[in-house]
Amino acid sequence: MKTSATIPREVISDDKPREACGLFGVFNHADAAKVCYFGLYALQHRGQESAGIAVTENGVIDEYKGMGLVPDVFDMDTLEGLDGATAIGHVRYSTTGSSIVANAQPLVVRHRNRAYAVAHNGNLVNAHIVKAELEDSGSIFQTTMDSEVFLHLFVRSLNLGFEEALKASVARMKGAFSMVVLTSRGEMIGIKDPHGFRPLCLGKLNGGWVLASETCALDLVQAEFVRELDPGEIVIISKDGIKSIHTRTPKQRSFCIFEFIYFARPDSTFFGHNVYLTRKAHGRQLARESAVDADLVMPFPDSGTYAALGYSEESGIPFEAGMIRNHYVGRTFIQPTQSMRDFGVRVKLNPIKELLKGKDIIIIEDSIIRGTTAKTRVKALRELGVKRVHLRVSGPAHRFPCHYGIDFSTKGELIAAKMSVEELERHLGLDSLSYLSLDGLLSSTGIDKPAENFCKACFDGCYPVQFDENLSKHCMEVR
Numbered sequence: 001m002k003t004s005a006t007i008p009r010e011v012i013s014d015d016k017p018r019e020a021c022g023l024f025g026v027f028n029h030a031d032a033a034k035v036c037y038f039g040l041y042a043l044q045h046r047g048q049e050s051a052g053i054a055v056t057e058n059g060v061i062d063e064y065k066g067m068g069l070v071p072d073v074f075d076m077d078t079l080e081g082l083d084g085a086t087a088i089g090h091v092r093y094s095t096t097g098s099s100i101v102a103n104a105q106p107l108v109v110r111h112r113n114r115a116y117a118v119a120h121n122g123n124l125v126n127a128h129i130v131k132a133e134l135e136d137s138g139s140i141f142q143t144t145m146d147s148e149v150f151l152h153l154f155v156r157s158l159n160l161g162f163e164e165a166l167k168a169s170v171a172r173m174k175g176a177f178s179m180v181v182l183t184s185r186g187e188m189i190g191i192k193d194p195h196g197f198r199p200l201c202l203g204k205l206n207g208g209w210v211l212a213s214e215t216c217a218l219d220l221v222q223a224e225f226v227r228e229l230d231p232g233e234i235v236i237i238s239k240d241g242i243k244s245i246h247t248r249t250p251k252q253r254s255f256c257i258f259e260f261i262y263f264a265r266p267d268s269t270f271f272g273h274n275v276y277l278t279r280k281a282h283g284r285q286l287a288r289e290s291a292v293d294a295d296l297v298m299p300f301p302d303s304g305t306y307a308a309l310g311y312s313e314e315s316g317i318p319f320e321a322g323m324i325r326n327h328y329v330g331r332t333f334i335q336p337t338q339s340m341r342d343f344g345v346r347v348k349l350n351p352i353k354e355l356l357k358g359k360d361i362i363i364i365e366d367s368i369i370r371g372t373t374a375k376t377r378v379k380a381l382r383e384l385g386v387k388r389v390h391l392r393v394s395g396p397a398h399r400f401p402c403h404y405g406i407d408f409s410t411k412g413e414l415i416a417a418k419m420s421v422e423e424l425e426r427h428l429g430l431d432s433l434s435y436l437s438l439d440g441l442l443s444s445t446g447i448d449k450p451a452e453n454f455c456k457a458c459f460d461g462c463y464p465v466q467f468d469e470n471l472s473k474h475c476m477e478v479r
Contacts, residue, residue: 021105021121022046023200024217025088025180027188027237028208033082035221036089039210040070042217045265046121047091050104054117055084059184061115065090065104088182088211090119103143106182111155115184120147121213122176122198123405125465130172150179163245166191166234170247174465176256176404178229180211187238194247195254195464196231197404197455199270209237214268228270254455254464258406260445261395262366266306271447276306278445282394282436283310283364285444290434291315292390295359298322300349300377307394308364322356323349349377357385366394371415371428378429388431396438396459397421403463404455 022043026035036053051073052065062082066073070091090105106117124130127146130153135141139152153172157165166189176197181189190211192200203210203223210223218225229235232249235242256263259270266276286307297317299308302325312319326348361381368374368391378389397416415424425433438459442450457463 021090021092021119022213022217023088023090023119023121023178023180023211024213025086025119025182025188025190025211026205026208026221027086027210028239029085029205032085032087033079035205035210036087037070037074037079038221039212039217040089040091042220042265043091043213044070046213046263047093050092050101051090052092052104052106052119053079053082053087053089054106054108054119054182055082055087056115056117056182056184056186057084059114061108061117061182061184063106063108063117065101065106067101067104085208086182086186086188088117088119088180088188103145105145105147106180107143107145107147107151109148109151109155111158116151116154117182118147118151119180120145120150121178121200121405122193123403124149124173124177125175125403126173127175147179149173150177163234163236166236167245167247170194170232170234176465178213185238187236189237190229190233190235192229192231192233194232194249195252195455196249197254197256197464199228199255199259199264201228202226202235209242211235214264216265216268219267225269250464252452252464255453256404256406257441257445257454257456258367258395258458261441262303271445271453273446279306279366279394280310280313281444281446282441283307283312284314285310285440286364286392286394286434286436287311287314289437289440290392292362292392292432292434293360294362294388294390296320296322296355297362297364299364301325303366304364304394307366311362311364311392311394317362320355321352322361323351325349351381351384353384356381358387360388360390361386362390362392364392364394367398368393368415368424369398370413371424375428382429389429390432391428391430391434393433393435395436395441397435398458400458400461402458404457404465406458 024036024039026032029035033053033055040051048069050067051070054061054063064078088106106119108117124146127149130149134152141148150169153169154165157168177193178198178200179191190200199213201212201215203218203225205223212218215225231253232247234245260278264275268275294317297308297312298320299305300323309319381389398414399417421433455464
């Protein structure tokens with residue numbers, strides 16, 4: 001294991017939601033660890049707290065993981081030392097479990113002369129219940145991660161046989177989980193929860209196989225995209241070939257729609273639809289729903305860029321890059337003092353004063369979660385001399401917490417749950433604020449029957465997987 005400094009959250013996130021992690025696995029490749037490294041590099045946006053790779057060779061699983069970005073954790077000597085033709089990797093942003101190296105993944109356990117490693121994306125909503133049952137029967141947990149629950153369930157069920165143990169483990173888990181599992185026998189397994197919350201796709205590479213959270217990782221390692229895993233599917237890849245097992249699934253899948261809005265890289269594809277083009281479509285729909293006169297349309301890089309392009313095309317208002325991003329803000333960034341409390345925001349983005357002064361502008365954002373950064377930025381624009389500031393958001397208001405792997409798990413964190421649109425306008429210092437309607441968001445994905453394919457709980461309060469008796473059972477209408 002390796003420990004290194006991490007990027008401060010306030011510099012990374014700018015008050016944006018973060019997902020738990022990204023997964024990558026490669027089967028039957030001479031340079032498996034190096035391929036896995038590049039796969040994780042492509043998925044770095046999904047987690048910047050820690051990174052890890054586990055490989056298997058001659059019945060042994062070797063691992064290396066540490067805190068920090070992928071290139072900070074791994075160097076050539078480290079990768080050369082990870083021998084084996086099959087590897088899995090993980091990048092993490094914690095939502096369950098502390099941000100410490102002990103909770104970095106892949107998580108490796110050894111049981112009866114065999115070893116297993118797991119990398120997990122998502123959140124098990126019943127992990128605390130299952131963990132308590134396991135501890136009562138003698139299990140000893142080494143981490144605070146919900147991912148470890150799966151490994152305990154799995155090894156306890158091995159008396160049923162390997163495949164039955166996988167199915168029995170999946171059946172006990174509730175919530176959002178895509179997983180990549182490695183065994184010391186050389187198998188690589190991909191698992192997707194029955195609702196299909198989190199992405200996981202399958203690719204082919206030089207006679208071997210690849211599993212990845214997003215297709216952009218396949219593109220980087222020049223793997224051929226085969227398909228996305230189905231909800232409730234278990235794919236077992238071994239020297240005997242590839243086998244697919246479909247567990248019982250609910251009638252309605254619940255893919256996280258925020259992958260399209262914000263999480264995924266714009267060069268990735270889900271449901272056969274490119275993320276970049278979908279975000280532009282969101283922007284076009286937003287312009288149709290909430291038109292306003294202005295001199296220019298601009299994003300705050302990089303979150304609203306593609307929706308802003310669509311808004312500009314639909315409205316006919318010129319697109320301008322009014323804020324310039326510093327791409328070299330790294331892990332060595334010095335923490336500001338209290339007297340410089342806004343420095344963490346300003347160091348990353350700087351306005352083009354000559355372009356913006358005296359103008360009416362439309363800012364396109366993909367979300368407002370806690371509102372702190374948006375308020376600081378609007379204030380800075382006012383001080384610069386911007387005449388009017390209109391904010392348009394390419395998704396509905398976040399009014400409900402996410403319990404499926406996104407880092408706003410309490411309603412109190414969500415500013416839209418506490419304030420009306422009019423109150424938010426005053427609080428943020430805006431001339432106007434509008435969100436994309438839920439119907440508009442769904443229709444602009446271009447996907448057939450979108451209401452039956454996406455989880456929208458953070459917008460409408462309709463939770464696909466119930467996990468607490470106090471959860472609201474009422475689905476409010478969102479427009």
